[in-house]
Amino acid sequence: MITLHREQFPSANERWNKNDLEYLFHKTHQLLYEDFKNLALHKYFLEYRGIIEIEASNTYIVKSNDKVELHLENNERFRIGQMGEDYHNQYTLVKVFPDTEEPWEISKKNHSINERGL
Structure with a gap:
């Protein structure tokens, strides 16, 4: 193209x-x-690239000859998660709520808990 x-x-x-x-x-x-979002690549992104989440924002503006007819905004967050032993520790894609903590915030909390032996 x-x-x-x-x-x-x-x-x-x-x-x-x-x-x-x-x-x-x-x-x-x-x-x-x-x-x-491709299931076959989840292990690659998580284990080899260290990428756990992707966030995307899109804006769509629909126009006629006279005006803007529709203005849409879409924000999505997807995170790779690992299921439990009952599901053979498979990776899965989870749609994340907008107010969910960022991955590094969760890592800091887990690290702090592990240091205190909790």
């Missing part, structure tokens, strides 16, 4: 360059988000 118009219009200007770069990043972010 990014290279096709460059062949047809070799004098692509800075405006096109900026648009191409934005599109590349958009697709990269989209694919990362999809990969994170």
